[in-house]
Amino acid sequence: MRKVIIVSFLLLASIANSQDGLLNWTLNYNNNMRIFGGVVNPVNTNIMYVVSLDSGVYKTTNAGLNWFQVNNGITYFKAQCIDICRSNPNVLYIGTDSLGGLNSGVYKTTDAGANWVRVYNGVTDMAVQSIAVSPSNPDVVWICTFNGSGPAIGGLWKTTNGGLNWFVSNTGIASDNRNMLAVIVNPLNANVLYAGTSLVLPGSTGPSKIYRSNDGGSNWVQLTNGLPNLTTSNNPVRAMSFSTLDTGRVVAALFVNDTTGGIYLTTNSGQNWAKKWGIPNTTGTLPRSIGFRPGSNNEIYVGLDQSSLTTGRGVWRTTNGGQTWADFNSGALLNTMGIRALLWKTTGDTTLFAGAAGTTAALRGIFEYTWPAPPQIGWTEQNSGVTTSLNCVSATSLTNCWVGGNGGVVLRTVNGGNLWTNVGGGAIGTADVYAILGIDDNTCLVSTSPANTYVYRTSNGGLNWTQVFTQTGGFINDMKKTGTTIFMYGDPVGGRWSLWKSTNNGLTFDSTGLYIPQAGSEAGWNNSMFAEGSRIFFGTNNTRVYYTTNMGLSWNYSLTTGSANSYSVAFIGNTGFTGQTVTLKSTNGGVNWSTVTLPGTGTAFSFIKGGNNFWYARGSGIYNSSDAGNNFNLQYTAPAGTIYCMSMYWTATTLQPSEFFSGWAVRSNGGISRYYNAIITGIENNNPEMPSDFALLQNYPNPFNALTNIKYQILNPVNVKIVVFDILGKEVATIVNEYKSPGTYSVSFNAANLSSGVYFYKMTAGDFTDVKRMILTK
Numbered sequence: 001m002r003k004v005i006i007v008s009f010l011l012l013a014s015i016a017n018s019q020d021g022l023l024n025w026t027l028n029y030n031n032n033m034r035i036f037g038g039v040v041n042p043v044n045t046n047i048m049y050v051v052s053l054d055s056g057v058y059k060t061t062n063a064g065l066n067w068f069q070v071n072n073g074i075t076y077f078k079a080q081c082i083d084i085c086r087s088n089p090n091v092l093y094i095g096t097d098s099l100g101g102l103n104s105g106v107y108k109t110t111d112a113g114a115n116w117v118r119v120y121n122g123v124t125d126m127a128v129q130s131i132a133v134s135p136s137n138p139d140v141v142w143i144c145t146f147n148g149s150g151p152a153i154g155g156l157w158k159t160t161n162g163g164l165n166w167f168v169s170n171t172g173i174a175s176d177n178r179n180m181l182a183v184i185v186n187p188l189n190a191n192v193l194y195a196g197t198s199l200v201l202p203g204s205t206g207p208s209k210i211y212r213s214n215d216g217g218s219n220w221v222q223l224t225n226g227l228p229n230l231t232t233s234n235n236p237v238r239a240m241s242f243s244t245l246d247t248g249r250v251v252a253a254l255f256v257n258d259t260t261g262g263i264y265l266t267t268n269s270g271q272n273w274a275k276k277w278g279i280p281n282t283t284g285t286l287p288r289s290i291g292f293r294p295g296s297n298n299e300i301y302v303g304l305d306q307s308s309l310t311t312g313r314g315v316w317r318t319t320n321g322g323q324t325w326a327d328f329n330s331g332a333l334l335n336t337m338g339i340r341a342l343l344w345k346t347t348g349d350t351t352l353f354a355g356a357a358g359t360t361a362a363l364r365g366i367f368e369y370t371w372p373a374p375p376q377i378g379w380t381e382q383n384s385g386v387t388t389s390l391n392c393v394s395a396t397s398l399t400n401c402w403v404g405g406n407g408g409v410v411l412r413t414v415n416g417g418n419l420w421t422n423v424g425g426g427a428i429g430t431a432d433v434y435a436i437l438g439i440d441d442n443t444c445l446v447s448t449s450p451a452n453t454y455v456y457r458t459s460n461g462g463l464n465w466t467q468v469f470t471q472t473g474g475f476i477n478d479m480k481k482t483g484t485t486i487f488m489y490g491d492p493v494g495g496r497w498s499l500w501k502s503t504n505n506g507l508t509f510d511s512t513g514l515y516i517p518q519a520g521s522e523a524g525w526n527n528s529m530f531a532e533g534s535r536i537f538f539g540t541n542n543t544r545v546y547y548t549t550n551m552g553l554s555w556n557y558s559l560t561t562g563s564a565n566s567y568s569v570a571f572i573g574n575t576g577f578t579g580q581t582v583t584l585k586s587t588n589g590g591v592n593w594s595t596v597t598l599p600g601t602g603t604a605f606s607f608i609k610g611g612n613n614f615w616y617a618r619g620s621g622i623y624n625s626s627d628a629g630n631n632f633n634l635q636y637t638a639p640a641g642t643i644y645c646m647s648m649y650w651t652a653t654t655l656q657p658s659e660f661f662s663g664w665a666v667r668s669n670g671g672i673s674r675y676y677n678a679i680i681t682g683i684e685n686n687n688p689e690m691p692s693d694f695a696l697l698q699n700y701p702n703p704f705n706a707l708t709n710i711k712y713q714i715l716n717p718v719n720v721k722i723v724v725f726d727i728l729g730k731e732v733a734t735i736v737n738e739y740k741s742p743g744t745y746s747v748s749f750n751a752a753n754l755s756s757g758v759y760f761y762k763m764t765a766g767d768f769t770d771v772k773r774m775i776l777t778k
Contacts (some may be wrong), residue, residue, distance in 0.1 A: 025367050035366060036340045037079070042730065050067075051080060056074050057074065058070070078099060085133045086730070097126075106123075119163025119164065121164060122157075123143075125146070126145070128143050151177065151179060155179060158216075177197050179197060182239050187242060189247070192214055194250055196210050196211075196252060211223065223266075227264060233260045235255045240252045241292055247269075250269070251291075252264045258283065278325030280312040285312060287304055289303035294346050302342075304339060313335050313338050328369075352370075354366070377677055378677070381638075383672075386405065391433060392647075393666045400441040401664055409424050427466065432448060434448070447476035450475055455488070468509070486502040486509075487499075488500040488509060492523065497518060513552065524541070525566070530570050530576075538569065544566075566578040572629065574588055577596075578607065580604065581603050600634070602618050604618050605643065608648040615635075615646060617643035638673050641668045641670075662676040691743065696770040702774050707751070709747070713744050719766075721736060721764045724762075733749070733751075755776075
């Protein structure tokens with residue numbers, strides 16, 4: 001039987017904001033250009049630049065929604081590398097190939113690409129393969145040059161005056177191989193650089209070499225431990241990258257011309273290298289771009305090309321520091337596309353952009369893949385796209401949810417509610433949907449009433465609906481899944497309650513063994529069933545709540561004296577709530593109920609639970625208890641409409657934070673509210689007097705608003721430094737830098753001057769280092 005008002009709510013582990021390319025690759029832009037490089041403005045990651053071997057420089061100021069060319073002053077457009085100054089992102093440098101004569105070389109802009117000037121005085125090698133700009137001084141730049149027929153004259157060049165003059169910077173680099181392909185500079189220390197070579201020319205023999213400089217390029221030392229060292233190891237070093245979280249970690253990508261090629265990683269500033277197997281080890285595999293995901297030491301992405309096969313290209317990734325790799329191509333990004341550029345947008349949703357440089361227009365362009373950003377803490381409003389009454393809601397995963405409403409409306413989101421799509425209609429027609437159960441991201445059951453009741457099922461995300469159940473004169477009130485069994489209950493028909501179950505995800509239903517006789521003219525209410533483990537409860541309009549503790553083998557009822565109607569039921573252990581205008585509480589698993597005064601006025605709908613929390617709704621207000629029902633407080637007031645339904649999902653993890661909550665509440669006017677929270681349950685220190693080891697613990701609270709506490713343990717007397725970095729690796733605060741005796745310490749960190757986002761704090765104490773992640777929300 002339909003209630004006048006009902007509510008449903010959901011809790012999830014993580015919710016997403018939608019972008020093109022959300023958890024899938026989509027084409028962002030293609031002007032038939034071969035993308036060879038790209039950079040992101042470190043201050044505003046919505047601003048990005050890419051260089052094309054066909055048409056110069058492209059820029060976006062809105063995270064790739066629009067791209068436009070910025071070539072004023074550039075007289076040769078075959079650009080193949082680019083870099084930006086972290087301390088002054090209006091300054092950029094690009095390098096071209098050698099085929100433009102006196103127009104080849106390096107171009108510089110000091111106004112974010114509006115105007116460019118060629119700055120190549122003194123350089124005799126014309127093909128610029130890689131550029132590294134000092135993170136602290138826009139006038140200090142290093143470039144790699146290459147000669148395709150013999151040794152380059154200089155190979156590595158440096159300017160200290162913004163390109164007005166260049167000088168050779170190759171002391172320590174072997175004279176037989178100064179054809180340089182890659183140079184990178186430590187984003188936190190401009191004195192530390194790495195450079196990688198091509199092959200010995202002529203002859204194309206190995207080995208290629210990796211060098212490190214600790215003095216800004218004045219001197220270079222070859223790194224050999226763990227790297228290929230045979231003359232037959234003819235695998236050029238094409239790309240390298242620092243981890244922004246730990247700059248002692250550097251990854252290098254070598255062409256695979258024999259089995260010694262591939263990906264190499266150092267975790268100790270180049271002292272030792274280890275090959276990380278897993279990308280295609282086929283001769284001709286050409287890793288052309290590589291990088292750590294910002295804020296990660298172990299998640300690495302590599303862009304592949306191929307010289308002998310049409311496949312085996314695209315983007316590959318590892319999430320465990322290179323122990324295993326997986327093909328990361330999907331959607332519009334194919335394994336036939338050679339990827340030469342990888343760049344990251346970290347504002348809001350995290351997006352990886354990949355630049356393709358194929359032989360045809362179809363294999364070129366800019367592609368994007370977006371991960372959802374951590375959702376805003378608390379309640380937010382979403383756009384359902386409808387104004388009809390929404391009656392029921394059910395979530396199936398971290399980002400997927402189903403909603404049912406009047407007029408045959410069935411809404412579905414696959415991106416955390418940023419976009420809702422109406423997938424109703426079809427076999428459902430325009431009948432009102434009063435109960436809904438999402439089984440998984442693509443499978444859902446809905447029931448329509450009144451008159452006869454019908455249940456429809458989709459297994460393809462709502463593209464098609466099939467009738468799987470009907471009952472003349474019936475009204476299905478609710479459906480819930482516990483374990484592998486779906487229970488469905490409806491108003492009595494023929495003197496018995498309509499009770500059904502399915503063990504095949506709703507393909508068929510059976511009522512065998514499920515018998516409760518009707519008492520008088522009693523009926524039920526939609527969205528009034530609770531199922532957990534072997535316990536099932538459902539409400540009525542007859543001062544009764546029916547329940548089973550053995551999956552329906554036998555049934556009992558308890559009296560709800562004081563409230564004829566039990567519009568919803570929820571339990572945490574033996575503590576439960578039900579009611580209508582008058583609310584009731586049970587402390588013995590539903591055997592007995594007694595009236596209880598709860599905040600708010602009017603009808604209470606949609607009691608739900610998640611972890612140790614209860615929620616219910618009254619009118620447009622949502623009330624919450626975080627202590628298993630002992631105390632309730634108003635948590636949110638929706639802008640308009642009456643909340644009709646909420647459906648709960650909650651998850652816990654052994655990692656910090658240890659509990660995740662997220663939810664949706666739907667309303668009479670088509671409104672949808674969404675809730676998210678992540679809670680750390682606390683940190684225990686069993687031996688605060690004598691720590692057994694050095695340790696950096698998770699900050700608490702996390703997420704936090706302005707103020708949080710960081711606890712750490714010191715084993716031996718040592719100088720301790722704790723530094724905070726943003727997601728791009730920029731140091732934003734030093735909160736500890738002093739000598740400490742053994743013991744356990746706690747320090748407060750005030751982030752009032754920082755913007756919301758993800759930050760990392762790193763502790764260094766002698767040889768001990770550790771890094772933790774924290775989320776600032778304002």
